[in-house]
Amino acid sequence: MAGPLPLGDPAPADGHLPDDLPIDTSVPFSAYLHIPFCTVRCGYCDFNTYTSTELRGAKQEDYASTLISEIGLARRVLADAGALRPMDTVFFGGGTPTLLPAGDLARMLEAATSAFGLAEGAEVTVEANPDTVTPAVARTLAAAGVTRMSVGMQSAVPHVLASLDRTHRPENVTTAVAAAKDAGLAVSVDLIYGAPGESLADWEASLDAALALESDHVSAYALIIEDGTKLARQIRRGEVPTPDDDVQADMYELADARLAAGGFDWYEVSNWARTPEQRSRHNLAYWRGSDWWGFGPGAHSHVAGLRWWNVKHPAAYAQRLAASESPAAGTERPDAESRTLERILLLSRIREGIAIDEVPTANRSRVAGLIADGLVDPAAAIRGRVQLTLRGRLLADAVVRELTD
Numbered sequence: 001m002a003g004p005l006p007l008g009d010p011a012p013a014d015g016h017l018p019d020d021l022p023i024d025t026s027v028p029f030s031a032y033l034h035i036p037f038c039t040v041r042c043g044y045c046d047f048n049t050y051t052s053t054e055l056r057g058a059k060q061e062d063y064a065s066t067l068i069s070e071i072g073l074a075r076r077v078l079a080d081a082g083a084l085r086p087m088d089t090v091f092f093g094g095g096t097p098t099l100l101p102a103g104d105l106a107r108m109l110e111a112a113t114s115a116f117g118l119a120e121g122a123e124v125t126v127e128a129n130p131d132t133v134t135p136a137v138a139r140t141l142a143a144a145g146v147t148r149m150s151v152g153m154q155s156a157v158p159h160v161l162a163s164l165d166r167t168h169r170p171e172n173v174t175t176a177v178a179a180a181k182d183a184g185l186a187v188s189v190d191l192i193y194g195a196p197g198e199s200l201a202d203w204e205a206s207l208d209a210a211l212a213l214e215s216d217h218v219s220a221y222a223l224i225i226e227d228g229t230k231l232a233r234q235i236r237r238g239e240v241p242t243p244d245d246d247v248q249a250d251m252y253e254l255a256d257a258r259l260a261a262g263g264f265d266w267y268e269v270s271n272w273a274r275t276p277e278q279r280s281r282h283n284l285a286y287w288r289g290s291d292w293w294g295f296g297p298g299a300h301s302h303v304a305g306l307r308w309w310n311v312k313h314p315a316a317y318a319q320r321l322a323a324s325e326s327p328a329a330g331t332e333r334p335d336a337e338s339r340t341l342e343r344i345l346l347l348s349r350i351r352e353g354i355a356i357d358e359v360p361t362a363n364r365s366r367v368a369g370l371i372a373d374g375l376v377d378p379a380a381a382i383r384g385r386v387q388l389t390l391r392g393r394l395l396a397d398a399v400v401r402e403l404t405d
Ligand SMILES: C[S@@+](CC[C@H](N)C(=O)[O-])C[C@H]1O[C@@H](n2cnc3c(N)ncnc32)[C@H](O)[C@@H]1O
Pocket: 044, 045, 046, 047, 093, 094, 095, 096, 127, 128, 129, 130, 151, 152, 153, 154, 190, 191, 192, 221, 222, 223, 224, 225, 226
């Protein structure tokens, strides 16, 4: 969702899928609902999100109804293609989904459930900023069928939160997590490490605070300096230091050690869960290449090898749907070689890794070198899989290059 949209081929105005797609309704189906609103834009963030002054006439209060019209279109398109099946996972992401009234999120979930069905035991996640979660919001969401809340904690240290332009106070995270738990929701927290001015001791304090929350799941992301953000400009002008790769590597190792000691196991380079059941099934669906429909401006979709993405601005999105047209801006059908590269890129970052058989034949002999460098687990390789070691997780991009170049 970050940065400009890809170019791709033009998408059909009615959104129909090509007749020759190899649809397989036994593949899990997920729905991503993008909520493109934030109160302020954090200096590091280039997600497709808009503050109230950037909406160019698009109305937050009309958003649920607009997105529900895309749900209607998706139902028609998937039914015509023989691809309809219940949703295994639903994810409200943003932006800040909890900036909308909880009733709007409930209405969208109800519309998606009546259009596609919701599988027994489905995972339904809502991303939330700590400032926007009250006990009433959490209870409304839980009553509507939400099962999980992902809270944007980022840090527990005030000067780090300030350098990230975060508006919440550390104690708001505690109240938000308590509200979610009291409502019966599973809880994940998002952390960022390597912010300007953040020391290893600061990061340790954030990890300790995250562990004290007793969540079920933690995501910890190295701060990425995205082009076009305020933070990138500040770094270019020399106003704030560039994050140091070695410090970020130390921070990753500390995170893994602390989280492991606190009862969490890694299952993707940036994700830890207490039990396999508490892993994010929605994100695993992306990494494993399942089918999903992404609703909302700038959202990406994938069905049976076909990808498409929606127009980026909420005003353009609303105009398309008001004219009964598909909001898709472009589409592409990657060839077999691109699909293999993408599978390696995504699967090698998760704990189960990738079967050595799936690595292009010409590159398989490189696995021995990766084992010798301590990047790939030798025992897993004997079982026929490429799985990253801790050092391999730190250098995951280099491992992927070795397997694909
Ligand atoms: C789109 S945000 C949604 C959650 C909510 N808006 C919030 O920020 O609390 C999802 C997560 O992406 C991560 N993120 C966004 N920009 C990032 C960046 N430049 N580098 C690393 N992580 C980033 C943050 O941890 C954030 O919680």
